[in-house]
Amino acid sequence: MKIQKAASERHVLTVTVDNEAGILARIAGMFTARGYNIDSLTVADITENHSVSRITIVTHGPPNVIDQIRFQLERLVPVHKVVDLTEVGPYVERELALIKVAGTGEKRVEALRVAEIFRARPVDTTTESFVFELTGAPEKIDSFVALMRELGLVEVGRTGIVGMIRGATEA
Incomplete structure (x- = not known):
């Protein structure tokens, strides 16, 4: 059995x-x-x-x-x-991440292009690296991090999920 x-x-x-x-x-x-x-x-x-x-x-x-x-x-x-x-019932969940990416030349340009597509905002910039801020569903952040691995990912910090029920009522 x-x-x-x-x-x-x-x-x-x-x-x-x-x-x-x-x-x-x-x-x-x-x-x-x-x-x-x-x-x-x-x-x-x-x-x-x-x-x-x-x-x-x-x-x-x-x-x-x-x-x-x-x-x-x-x-x-x-x-x-x-x-x-x-x-x-229906609810909204979001997570915040800071993603550090190092690179120069074409990889740097590509990291900026991908960040724009994901609506990730650069919150710190040096001549050799970026720190991007990204808010969204965990799957969105996972996808962004996976792409950044190929472009020079250095470090990731994530807040964890925060959720709230949709509509005017309190959960």
Whole structure:
């Protein structure tokens, strides 16, 4: 008898928490203790008085594992709300990347041409290199980085994904 493994799905979770010391460590520890993987993690203060933060977590797993992750997150004391953007409905997700490319001559010209096509903006320029800023879907950034590898990629820094439900309602 062959046991069929449940399909792993990508989910974007937003977690609204009190902005207190140790909460990120507790959330990461919860993932580690249960063997769950975090593909992307971003955290930012979202209130004027710095009392509340929003954590965006991208993870993979079968539906029962994603449900378990949500349940465990909701049980943590400083957590106000957990929303699975993937299940709520249409949402927008973006990532910011800084990409350093070194090169001269034709490779330099080609890097600028490709950057223009991707709407990557040079934020630092020397005679030997560029640092491009690119915002978009992770796949767009992956494609840009792959092209820059051939043109002199030096370094990549990525923020991780931030997501928000579309429309006038708050997630």
